[in-house]
Amino acid sequence: MKDLINEAVGLIDDQYLSLTEKPAEEILEMSKHQKSIVSVRKFARTVLLAAVLVSLLTVTAFASGIFSLDKRPAASDETYTIHWGDSEWGSGGSITWKDLKYVFKFDGPDACKEVRFKPGWLPFEPNPLMNSWSQDEDGWYSRLVSEGADEVDSMSSNYQPYRVETYYASRFYNDGAMLLMYQTPEEITEEQWGDLKVLRFHAYQDLPANDYTEARHLDYYFVILFSEADGWITVVSGTSDMDTVAHVAKELSFKETGNILKSSDFENNAVFIDVGQG
Amino acid sequence: MEDTEIIDLYFARSEDAIRETADKYGAYLHTIAYHILHREEDTEEVLSDTYLGTWNAIPPEKPRVLRHFLSRITRNLSFKRLEYLGAACRSAETVELLSELEACLPDPRADIERHLDAQTVSQVLNRFLGSVNALEAAVFVSRYYYAMTVKDVAEKYALPERRVKYILKCLREELRKRLMKEGIGV
Numbered sequence: 001m002k003d004l005i006n007e008a009v010g011l012i013d014d015q016y017l018s019l020t021e022k023p024a025e026e027i028l029e030m031s032k033h034q035k036s037i038v039s040v041r042k043f044a045r046t047v048l049l050a051a052v053l054v055s056l057l058t059v060t061a062f063a064s065g066i067f068s069l070d071k072r073p074a075a076s077d078e079t080y081t082i083h084w085g086d087s088e089w090g091s092g093g094s095i096t097w098k099d100l101k102y103v104f105k106f107d108g109p110d111a112c113k114e115v116r117f118k119p120g121w122l123p124f125e126p127n128p129l130m131n132s133w134s135q136d137e138d139g140w141y142s143r144l145v146s147e148g149a150d151e152v153d154s155m156s157s158n159y160q161p162y163r164v165e166t167y168y169a170s171r172f173y174n175d176g177a178m179l180l181m182y183q184t185p186e187e188i189t190e191e192q193w194g195d196l197k198v199l200r201f202h203a204y205q206d207l208p209a210n211d212y213t214e215a216r217h218l219d220y221y222f223v224i225l226f227s228e229a230d231g232w233i234t235v236v237s238g239t240s241d242m243d244t245v246a247h248v249a250k251e252l253s254f255k256e257t258g259n260i261l262k263s264s265d266f267e268n269n270a271v272f273i274d275v276g277q278g
Numbered sequence: 279m280e281d282t283e284i285i286d287l288y289f290a291r292s293e294d295a296i297r298e299t300a301d302k303y304g305a306y307l308h309t310i311a312y313h314i315l316h317r318e319e320d321t322e323e324v325l326s327d328t329y330l331g332t333w334n335a336i337p338p339e340k341p342r343v344l345r346h347f348l349s350r351i352t353r354n355l356s357f358k359r360l361e362y363l364g365a366a367c368r369s370a371e372t373v374e375l376l377s378e379l380e381a382c383l384p385d386p387r388a389d390i391e392r393h394l395d396a397q398t399v400s401q402v403l404n405r406f407l408g409s410v411n412a413l414e415a416a417v418f419v420s421r422y423y424y425a426m427t428v429k430d431v432a433e434k435y436a437l438p439e440r441r442v443k444y445i446l447k448c449l450r451e452e453l454r455k456r457l458m459k460e461g462i463g464v
Contacts (some may be wrong), residue, residue, distance in 0.1 A: 005379050007396035008403050009422045010353050016407045017423065019416040024435045031413035045449045066440040069304075192451065228447075 067108030067169045069197065071188065074100035080177060080263050096206035102180040104224075106169035114259040115166060116140035120251030123161060131203025140255060143167060146238075160276040162238035162248050165194030168261045169231035176270065177234065183220050183274045190227040192251070199224040202242065203275075220275040223249040230256075236257060237275045281344040288336035294337075298330045303345060307352045313425035314356035316369040325358055328352045337414050353423065375425055378446065382453045402460045406453050 078100055083091040085092040088104060118140055126146050134143040145163040167178060191198040200223050209215040221242045225234040237247040263269065279298050287295035307328055311321040331351045341347030360368060407415045413435065420426045420434065421442075428446070432439040 004378065004399060005356060005383055007354075008399035009379065010350055010357075011396060011400035011403075012407065012423050013345045013404045014421060016404070016415050016419050017346045017349070018343070019412055020419050020424065022412075024415075026414050027416050031411040053289055066444045068440075070442065131361065228444075 007203050008246055027154070055073070067106055067112075067226075067228050069199075069228075069233075070105045070107065071199070072103055072105075073112055074179070075102045078103065079238070080179065082270060083270045084267065096137040097179065097181060097272070100179050100181055101184045105229070106172045107180075108169045108173075108231050110170050110173045110262050112168040112170040112259045112261045114168070115167065115227075115230070115234075115254045116142055116257060117144075117164065117230050117234060117252045119144065119156050119164065119248060120253060123248055124145070125239060144201070149200040160238060161240040162245060163234065163272070163275060164234060164236050164248065165170065167233045167235065167273075168266075169233065169262050170263050171266040172271050173263035176263075178235075179270060181272040181274055183218075184204065185222070193225070195227065195229060197226045197228055197248075199226070200246065205274075221245040222273075222275075225249060225252070235273050239275055281341075282453065285336060285344060286339060287429055288333065289340075296333060299329060299332060299344075299348065300325075303348050306345065307348055310349055310352045310424060311356045313427075314353070314360060314372055315363075316371065320363065321356075324352060324355045327355050331355065349424075353425075356454070371427060372425065375422070378450060379422055382450045399462060402457055402462065403453070406456045410449065410452070414445055414449055416441060418449050421446055 019146055022030075077098075078267050079094045079096050079098045080100075083092070083094040116136065124146070126144055135141050141164070142168070144162075145160065152272070172178065180203060183205045185201045185203040186200040188199050191200065201221075203220045203222060205218045205220070207213075207216045207218065219239070221240070221244075222237055223236045223242075224248050227233075234249075234252065234254075236245055236252070238245045238248075279302065284295055284298045284302070304325065308327055311324040311328075312318070313323050316322065328351045330347060332348060335351070339347070360372065391420060407418065410418075417431055417435065420431045421428065423463060426434070428439055428442050431437075432442045433441070437445075
């Protein structure tokens with residue numbers, strides 16, 4: 001198939017090959033009067049996933065920064081240092097994360113549109129107490145977690161059936177990264193859902209036996225939604241199964257808050273997204 | 279020398295045709311081959327094969343635009359050479375280029391070679407290029423026909439690299455939809 005499309009490109013008409021021989025100014029001038037598929041897409045941009053469409057608050061003159069994502073296993077000597085300041089819980093300090101499993105890096109301008117989300121489907125209701133702080137008065141979330149449908153779940157390894165969290169590429173602007181510290185991803189597949197790049201993968205963690213439990217193999221599922229236009233990243237993850245996690249992801253709807261988030265809005269430039277951690 | 283005169287030399291079976299072709303288009307063809315191969319030795323071999331291929335093709339062929347006729351041969355031979363050299367000799371840039379092209383296909387896993395030929399796909403591709411604006415078509419051709427890097431395309435059209443990447447991404451997605459609509463790979 002790759003050969004076929006490449007061979008077809010080799011048969012592009014002379015008239016289009018000739019375009020590249022014209023001065024750039026002439027091409028740009030010609031384009032002003034012609035329909036552009038790119039600008040049409042931008043104009044029609046929505047941040048919608050499935051069927052539920054929430055109208056965007058405003059279409060501002062926000063520079064249409066284009067963000068990109070790069071993913072790779074962490075280098076053996078790769079580290080990220082996290083700092084925190086003094087608080088009511090104690091004095092400030094720092095910690096260096098090492099022995100990382102996987103790294104997601106982002107490229108783009110230091111400005112992302114803040115979004116909030118609402119679930120359209122969940123396997124069961126989230127605990128309202130756990131999520132009240134991350135929900136605005138209109139019921140839109142910045143973060144949503146579940147610790148299980150009942151006490152049995154919460155006591156077993158299946159302790160976080162779903163979790164939805166949003167991050168921003170600008171947070172990682174100064175050489176930061178989104179990390180998997182303990183859980184190792186297997187094959188990561190890429191899809192396109194509307195305007196969103198979607199990464200799906202299964203990850204696992206093998207825990208050795210100790211005095212209290214036998215050795216365990218734990219499975220985790222991730223669907224990462226990435227807006228290449230606006231720089232937000234919503235990580236839907238959980239211990240349930242891929243179908244459940246993907247279902248939650250597909251039924252999310254988003255709205256822009258109108259805020260622009262820059263790297264200076266975040267205390268640290270690295271975060272880990274392991275399920276059930278942090 | 280004018281292209282028509284060079285073509286006349288081929289028809290007259292004069293070996294000056296090759297010298298004139300090399301004088302006029304050697305640098306242009308070298309650029310195309312080098313963008314794909316990134317190896318000087320292989321590039322030179324492809325150029326020699328291009329001249330030989332042109333000598334064998336004209337006549338009976340009578341190119342409308344000699345420059346493009348030659349570029350097709352060079353491009354084709356460069357990719358064949360790349361295939362011959364094997365994966366280990368491919369530059370990361372070319373691997374990325376081919377992978378981007380593959381992303382235009384509705385279902386890269388589908389075994390459709392038996393049902394389609396490049397000619398059919400190129401007809402859809404040409405109609406597609408006719409439906410986008412001049413800049414978008416030029417960016418597509420620069421990247422995927424001439425195998426230019428995104429950086430070089432950005433410099434050529436005085437655009438930010440990010441913008442070029444975005445245009446290419448939109449074009450690939452749109453082409454993919456167009457191919458699906460035309461029943462290719464469905």
